[in-house]
Amino acid sequence: MKRAGVASLPLHPGKAPRWLFGRMVSLAGAIAEVMVHEYGRERFLRVLSDPFWFQAFSCVLGFDWHSSGTTTVTCGALKEALKPLDLGIYVAGGKGKASRRTLEEIESIGREKGLKERKINKLQYSSRISAKVDNAALQDGYNLYHHVIVFSEEGKWAIIQQGMNEKTTYARRYHWLSDKIKNFVEEPHDAIIGYKGEAMDMTSRESREARKISVDLVNDDPKHIKRDWSLLKKPSWQTTLDGWKAKQIVHLEMPRTINWNALKKVYEFQPRNYEELLAIKGIGSSTVRALAFISDLIYGSPPSWKDPVKYSFAVGGKDGVPYPVDKKAMDEATSILKKGIDEAKIGKKEKLYAIKRLKKFLPE
Incomplete structure (x- = not known):
């Protein structure tokens, strides 16, 4: 499995105008038809x-590159x-309440289209566990x-989900791809683009022992x-506890309590690996x-504290539009998108506008 990327975007409230959304739907369908x-x-x-391709696609449809609405709209x-x-x-799937209907929609579409049980x-498991990983295993x-899953009748899929950080007023987008799935919990990233920060990353190879101990x-x-939990609360452990807290960012403060009911269910289930543990409801x-806290301080196996972002946006081109350093990959992505625009069944005027928006997004 590959998580193919992460992008960081400022949060923008509101909705796309009805007239713009209608045009976006029309153009998105025309381009998708050509590309498939x-x-x-x-x-x-x-x-x-x-x-990058997704960002360019959004701009072609008429949305601002720097908005969190890039993803949702x-x-x-x-x-x-x-x-x-x-x-x-x-x-x-979709935004807010729509994201919580994802599993139901997968089943409805699957039955309508004749997909096997x-x-x-x-597909439902992939949707659920990817969200669990980005919400719990990667704490950024x-x-x-x-949360949206785009899937084919063959059972292949791409997942696009987005989280918000209310303190920084930024959103971060996570891309997943079903290509060559092995597991969901060890370095599933293929190419991550965003602004590097701090995180507790239980999917890192460096967290392998911490996962095993968990x-x-x-x-x-x-x-x-x-x-163990009671032991760590004793005064003799306070210095170590304070040190563990000190290396965390604010949103990663130690939990005051543990969900003991969930852990009882886990004990009865006896998960074979970390993925099975993470998939259990209530964890x-x-x-x-x-669990990472106990693994570190009691058993000497700390989790990774590195944000798994691999590439950052560089600023360049017209109007300070960001672009990845990998020029070759960028050229390939835009070439595919331009072909989709050129052959799309849309009016000449709309094609010209789409090409113009794509060129504005690209660096010179």
Whole structure:
């Protein structure tokens, strides 16, 4: 499995004007139709997981590159655009309440399109566990409020989700791709683009031992976790505890309590690995953090504190528009998008406007 990217964007309230959204739907459908016919469904999913291509696509549709609405409105337009088209590509989920209907929509679409039960279940699991990973295993201060899965009739998928950080007023976008899935909990990133910060990353290779100990802890009698937890609250451990807190950012303060009921369920289930642990209902960010805390201070296996962003936006081009340092990848992405625009079944005037918006996004 590859998480193909992360992008950081300022939060902008409000909705896209009705007239703009209508045009975005029309253009998104026209471009998607060309791309699926030209490159195939799998390639289309792959470019959706490319943060730069997605950003350029959003700008072509008429949205500001620097807005958090880039994600929510573009995904919404694509969802509406694909509904009447017979491309074998479908969209479930959305922003806020719509994101909580994702699993239901996957099942509804799957049954309507004749997908096998096993395929529907795998799509639902992928949707659920990817959100759990970005909300609990990767604790970077961004709480998810948008989740969309774009999937094909073959069962391939791309997931685009976004979290907000209310203190910094920024949003961060996470892209996932189903290509060559192994597991969801160890360095699933392929190319991450965003502003590097601080995080507790339990998906890092550096957190491998901390993940193992977390699983060992929950498979042991919960009384032993309570014993360790009580031990760490004693005055003799206070200096160590303060030091652990000091290396955290504000949003990663130690949890005051642990969900003991959830841990009891986990003990009864006996997860075989960290992914199974994370997938259990009731295991959230606080419990993950507490287990990492015990793993570090009692057993000497700390989690990674590095934000898994691999690439940052550089500023350049017209109007200070950001672009990735990887010029070759950028050229390939925009070439694919331009071909989609050129061959789209839209008016000449609309094509010219779309090309103009794409050129404005690109650096000189």
